[in-house]
Amino acid sequence: MRTKQELYQAALRTVALRRQTARANAEDARLEAEAAIPALRHAEDEVRVRGIRCALAGAAGKDRTEAAAALSKARQELTALLAASGRPADALEPKFTCKLCQDTGSVQGRTCTCVHKLMQGLRREEIEALSSLSISSFDTMELRYYPNTMDEKLGEPVRTYMGGLLEDLRSYAEEFDHNSESLMLFGNAGLGKTHAALAIAGIVLQKDFDVIYVSSPDFFGKLENARFDSSEDAETLLRTASAADLLILDDLGTEFVTPYFITTFYSLLNNRLGAGLPTIVTTNIADGSLLEKRYTEKISSRLSSFVPCLFAGEDIRGLKAAE
Incomplete structure (x- = not known):
């Protein structure tokens, strides 16, 4: 019989492993896509740079219209490259099990429902064993x-x-x-x-x-x-x-x-x-x-x-x- 705190810690370990696995799989997918699409890395860098410029413009209180348009164009070009190779727009993104917390276990400073569900599952397994x-x-x-x-x-x-x-x-x-x-x-x-x-x-x-x-x-x-x-x-x-x-x-x-x-x-x-x-x-x-x-x-x-x-x-x- 585990304490509630022990169940909580076990659930958090599961969530952390899910996040680690999703990010590792995303990195493998990225390396595979970059090897198959020569222009992909440049397109990714463009999205990254345009995103930073857009964020800096907003932080400085400047008009973000031009920066946002450039970011949108860079994203469209990246999506087009992926589509041309038969890949979806989110092919390079981690596929998290929980869309709500992205496998962090927390949403706005509160424990995510996915953690509670894992705890329920662990307790159920414990009862089923008995x-x-x-x-x-x-x-x-x-x-x-x-x-x-x-x-x-x-x-x-x-x-x-x-x-x-x-x-x-x-x-x-x-x-x-x-x-x-x-x-x-x-x-x-x-x-x-x-x-x-x-x-x-x-x-x-x-x-x-x-x-x-x-x-x-x-x-x-x-x-x-x-x-x-x-x-x-x-x-x-x-x-x-x-x-x-x-x-x-x-x-x-x-x-x-x-x-x-x-x-x-x-x-x-x-x-x-x-x-x-x-x-x-x-x-x-x-x-x-x-x-x-x-x-x-x-x-x-x-x-x-x-x-x-x-x-x-x-x-x-x-x-x-x-x-």
Whole structure:
């Protein structure tokens, strides 16, 4: 799990490499064109000299009409030479990936959108390495796997109920911002809780928010190991998870509970709730009393502030395996 700053630096390195590559390719194209068109270098020099004279005239407050006309003529002659050789007018210009910032990563002193998109892509790759985000979306959650039978507790057919719940979760993702509420997706195993959480992650990432997805046993196990491994930084891991725009904590209830886990989990929840940052938890634990028994009253109290989202039905994995 990389920090947001680490993602930013990685994105800037990619942008810098793009710019370097574009300029190198442009120089290769220039050398090739100059070798094929004897008069090209002179035409380029004319454009360069006329451009400088035009700029100097403007800086001195002089009439630029004559200088601008000479520059325009020089450009036309250069374009004509390129066209005669079958090359476009911009054949000698670098082909930058981002037209907005020309692969500098900055526009008018602000980080370019291309950098943010690269950061999103890097975070998505990170989540995909830990999950099946690449195949998780609300469109792939087929309602046919939920029974179309009446459920007395729900007061409606399970399929109808789950259809409404999934639409609500999709809306949550599409309308996500820092004021969004925290969610607890709970229910028996194999009902699509993780799938729905990752579908939310995919949409929220596209909205330029930083999303961190962690498996509860893996994350807290890594924190535990970091206490004794100098190559890991428990404080950085915890701070990164605490500061994410959206944290998805998957499979809560499958981790090994230790005093250190209780302290760390409480700190994570407290930090995020205090900062007003949304968290999504998925768990098979449906009984509030069991949550309190496993995690202490203080943690259970904080989890009780999450909006409960019950997943109902039969184990979808088993149904798919039987097909």
